[in-house]
Amino acid sequence: MRQPYPFSAIVGQEELKLALLISAIDPRVGGVMAFGDRGTGKSTAVRALAALLPPMMVVRGCRFHCDPQTDACIGACGRAEGEDQGEEALATPVVDMPLSATEDRIVGALDLEHALTRGEKRFEPGLLARAHRGFLYIDEVNLLEDYLVDLLLDVAASGENVVEREGLSVRHPARIVLVGSGNPEEGELRPQLLDRFGLAVDVRTPTQLAERVEVVRRRDAYDRNPAAFCAAWRDADARIGRQIDAGRRDLDAIETPDAVLEAASRLCMTAGADGLRGELTLLRAGRALAALEGEGVLSVGHVRRVATMALRHRLRRSPLDQGGSDARIERALDEALAA
Numbered sequence: 001m002r003q004p005y006p007f008s009a010i011v012g013q014e015e016l017k018l019a020l021l022i023s024a025i026d027p028r029v030g031g032v033m034a035f036g037d038r039g040t041g042k043s044t045a046v047r048a049l050a051a052l053l054p055p056m057m058v059v060r061g062c063r064f065h066c067d068p069q070t071d072a073c074i075g076a077c078g079r080a081e082g083e084d085q086g087e088e089a090l091a092t093p094v095v096d097m098p099l100s101a102t103e104d105r106i107v108g109a110l111d112l113e114h115a116l117t118r119g120e121k122r123f124e125p126g127l128l129a130r131a132h133r134g135f136l137y138i139d140e141v142n143l144l145e146d147y148l149v150d151l152l153l154d155v156a157a158s159g160e161n162v163v164e165r166e167g168l169s170v171r172h173p174a175r176i177v178l179v180g181s182g183n184p185e186e187g188e189l190r191p192q193l194l195d196r197f198g199l200a201v202d203v204r205t206p207t208q209l210a211e212r213v214e215v216v217r218r219r220d221a222y223d224r225n226p227a228a229f230c231a232a233w234r235d236a237d238a239r240i241g242r243q244i245d246a247g248r249r250d251l252d253a254i255e256t257p258d259a260v261l262e263a264a265s266r267l268c269m270t271a272g273a274d275g276l277r278g279e280l281t282l283l284r285a286g287r288a289l290a291a292l293e294g295e296g297v298l299s300v301g302h303v304r305r306v307a308t309m310a311l312r313h314r315l316r317r318s319p320l321d322q323g324g325s326d327a328r329i330e331r332a333l334d335e336a337l338a339a
Contacts, residue, residue: 011218020179023199025251025291027176030284031176031198033201046094065129106127128174138181141181150193153197243293251291285306286305289302
């Protein structure tokens, strides 16, 4: 299998890369929605990031990638009470979900072949089980049926998949980082669904000649000789991998001053963000950014840097505002965080 394109070799798309790094450090941020042009490297960035992450330890033979230290999937994965099946290392999964996927394919269903040949009911895991502790990537998510998007967001928020159907009652962990992408020209998600993604980024085609040329040059070098190209970027990717690993370890120790919480809430009020998901996302994304950069205290500067991606999809549209959400957030930042 060909090696994924190196994350550190991706030219530009800084907002998308930062959002993915933040989600890798703290999946509780709520995933990433990337709207933008086709052919701008969205799926490449997701697969490249997953390749940076250290292997995860799982219960040997478990169909749900269960963590032997924290997950309790006794029965669902075939492990009996008190049984130690040992551990094995697996790469962090990146699962592509096709638009044609049915609900049964996503959440899992009765294994009909097993039922017909052996007369026993057995659960056949779906895409959520495969993506547990990894990434579930949905291209053109804005074309997916709303009820399926809602289902995926519910699971991503709860970290658990519950299936009650066809005489089956199965509950298994499904902690996923949900990454969606789409072209706004082909339709948008309903605001109620879009609001439940943690971060939203715009991914645009480069407009500078030098940047476009560099993108083409690197991609051509990768296609010609993937092994040599990846070797040239191995050290840079390893540094990012160490940053992620250290950030995950330090995340829970990040201090959160009350003044920063007040600043985040003031920003959301000034920008006109509905609900409290804005504050929670600012808090989690800001802490993940601080952990990524090896800082022990969440600052207003961290909040400022994640504000646009955390709030741009949570603002009500105003026909009188010609500047769009980003301009409104910039004004709110200047007003609310001026001090």
